[in-house]
Each structure stands twice: as C-alpha cells, then as structure tokens.
Amino acid sequence: MKLVVLGSGSRGNAFVVTSGGCSLLLDAGFGPRTLVQRAKKVGIDLRGVVGIVLTHEHGDHARGAGALARKVGCPIFASGGTLTALGDRLDGTRRNRITPHRNTAIGPFSVMGCRTSHDAAEPMAFVVGVNGARLGLAYDLGRPTAAVRYLLRGVTGLLLEANHDEILLRTSPYPASLRARIAGAGGHLSNRAAGELLAELCHEKMDSVVLVHLSDRCNRSDIARSEVEQALSARGFRGQLFVARQDEPLDPICVGQEPGQFELGIAG
Ligand SMILES: [Zn+2]
Ligand SMILES: [Zn+2]
Structure with missing residues (x-):
C-alpha cells in the first residue's frame, strides 16, 4: 500500500492510499x-x-467531499451521523453508511471504523486494509478510548494526531474556554498522549508512523x-516517522512492505 499525505492541520486534511492502481481518498478537507x-x-489522478471516506463533518475534514464526488462520480463513505450532518452539501452524490466494527469493502480496500470522542455528530477512526497492509487513521480525538486502541492493534502504518504541545497550549493566547475544549475529552490529542498511545501500539511489523x-x-x-520519537524508541520502533x-x-x-519490496522511486 502506498500512502500519500496531501496535507494535514487545522486548515485541512486529506490522504490518499493506493494499491494495484486503485486509490481511495481519506478525508477531503480542502477544496x-x-x-x-x-x-x-505526487502523480495521483483523483x-x-x-471512493471518499470521511471521518466526520468538520470543514477541515469534509470541505471538498461533495464537490469532488460530483466532479469525479465516486461514492462517499461515512458514519450515518456524519452523512446526516453534511446534509445537502452531499446532494448529487452516492452515499454509503459505514457501520462501526464492520468491514466495508471499497474496491480492493476494506475499511473498519469505530466511534471516536470528539465534538462532532458521529466521528470515526478507521483502519484501511489491503494486501496484508493495515493503515490506521485516528485524529480529532479527545481521548484514545478503549475502542480506538482496540481498532488500531496490529496496524502496519498509522496516521495519528499530535495536535499540540501541552506547554505551548497552556501558554497560548487562546481564551481559557478554547484551551479547555482543545485539551478536553471532545478535543484533540497532545504530543504526549500520541507518544503514549504509540508506545502501546508499537509492534515489530509497524513500519510507518x-x-x-x-x-x-x-x-x-x-x-x-x-x-x-522518544516514546517510540523506548519500545524499539525501527520504522519511519514522518x-x-x-x-x-x-x-x-510505503506501508506494510518489507524494505526489499519497496517500489523503486518511492521515498519511504
Ligand atoms: Zn473535528
Ligand atoms: Zn480537525
């Protein structure tokens, strides 16, 4: 599986996974x-x-989904709550509901999701599997709940939120209410929380974070x-961190391949 990070941050998030000539877009938070x-x-023709898989309805994750799906004629996949919250912004598209804890097949990919703790209608984290590679996507998480930790066990690659440094957040000019929302159960994972979760999930076949x-x-x-890096190296992680x-x-x-199998010309 090849993973392309198109961009990520509070102003937009989108990733593409490709395998055997098929591509799947994970979130569409740009126009x-x-x-x-x-x-x-990066050589990908959208x-x-x-399909387009959406974690939740916030603009930085779903802004471009409706327009892109209409333009290229592909279906959209998300939780029932996310599809309802997006409402008429998805008019003219084919919509498919992802049920938590069930595999959804999208082309050659299988997608499994679970509910996350975030201030949206029905936000989800996902694991996308293809040809033995399993890529997790977990962000906009207030807390790494037991369900999220269970979902992400054994992933070979992981896109994980490291939203804020706890000291920079505490000393930021944000009002106290916003700081509390970011650090709270419906907010975002800090660097420290991301490191702790990664240390727990780390295993010898995990090659990319x-x-x-x-x-x-x-x-x-x-x-x-x-x-x-500190948290991962303490667990003997030998993969790559981006x-x-x-x-x-x-x-x-490249996610989920032995180093010798890396395709030529792909920086990994
Ligand atoms: Zn959000
Ligand atoms: Zn977000």
Whole structure:
C-alpha cells in the first residue's frame, strides 16, 4: 500500500492510499481544486478514486467531499451521523453508511471504523486494509478510548494526531474556554498522549508512523517529532516517522512492505 499525505492541520486534511492502481481518498478537507492539484503533484489522478471516506463533518475534514464526488462520480463513505450532518452539501452524490466494527469493502480496500470522542455528530477512526497492509487513521480525538486502541492493534502504518504541545497550549493566547475544549475529552490529542498511545501500539511489523493535525499555534513539528520519537524508541520502533505538513504533500510512503519490496522511486 502506498500512502500519500496531501496535507494535514487545522486548515485541512486529506490522504490518499493506493494499491494495484486503485486509490481511495481519506478525508477531503480542502477544496476540490486543491485536492486535485496536490494529488497531481505526487502523480495521483483523483478522477480514478474508488471512493471518499470521511471521518466526520468538520470543514477541515469534509470541505471538498461533495464537490469532488460530483466532479469525479465516486461514492462517499461515512458514519450515518456524519452523512446526516453534511446534509445537502452531499446532494448529487452516492452515499454509503459505514457501520462501526464492520468491514466495508471499497474496491480492493476494506475499511473498519469505530466511534471516536470528539465534538462532532458521529466521528470515526478507521483502519484501511489491503494486501496484508493495515493503515490506521485516528485524529480529532479527545481521548484514545478503549475502542480506538482496540481498532488500531496490529496496524502496519498509522496516521495519528499530535495536535499540540501541552506547554505551548497552556501558554497560548487562546481564551481559557478554547484551551479547555482543545485539551478536553471532545478535543484533540497532545504530543504526549500520541507518544503514549504509540508506545502501546508499537509492534515489530509497524513500519510507518505519520504525525498529523498539528496545531499552527500550539505545536511545532520538531517538538512533536522528538516527543514521539522518544516514546517510540523506548519500545524499539525501527520504522519511519514522518510529520505531515499543512500546505504541501509528503513524498509517497510505503506501508506494510518489507524494505526489499519497496517500489523503486518511492521515498519511504
Ligand atoms: Zn473535528
Ligand atoms: Zn480537525
């Protein structure tokens, strides 16, 4: 499985997974033109996507979903609550409900989801499987609940939120109510919480971790990376750690393959 991070942060989130010539878009938090342009930059034609999977209805995750689905004619997959919350923004698209804890087949991919703790209608974390590779996507999480930790067991790659540094959040100019919302049960995972969860999930076949949804004001990629690196190296993690950027894609990442099987020309 090849993973492309098109961009991630509070101003938009989108990822593409590809396998055997098929692509699946995970979240569509940029306008359709930006999604298409960024994908093109890394050699992916979004006109061929087999579907768009949405974690929840917030604009930074779903902004471009309706327009892109109408443009390329692909179906949208999300929880019933997310589809209802998006309402007429999805008019003219084919919508499919993802039931928690059940496999949903989308082209060659199988998608399993569970409910997350976040202030949205019915937000979900997902694991996307194909050809033995399993990629987790978990962000906009107030807390890593038992259900999320259970879902993410054994993933070979993980896109995980490292939203804020706890000190930078505490000393930020945000009003106290907003700081409490970000740090609360319906908010976002800190670097420390991400490191703790990764230390718990780490196993010898986990080869790629990408830190996503970093806050512009309350985090820095070097701080997030070093905090998580410490937690992972204490568990003997030998894979690769990446930090997503808001405004440009990362080079494609191979997930769930032995190093000798990496496709030529793909930076991993
Ligand atoms: Zn959200
Ligand atoms: Zn978000």
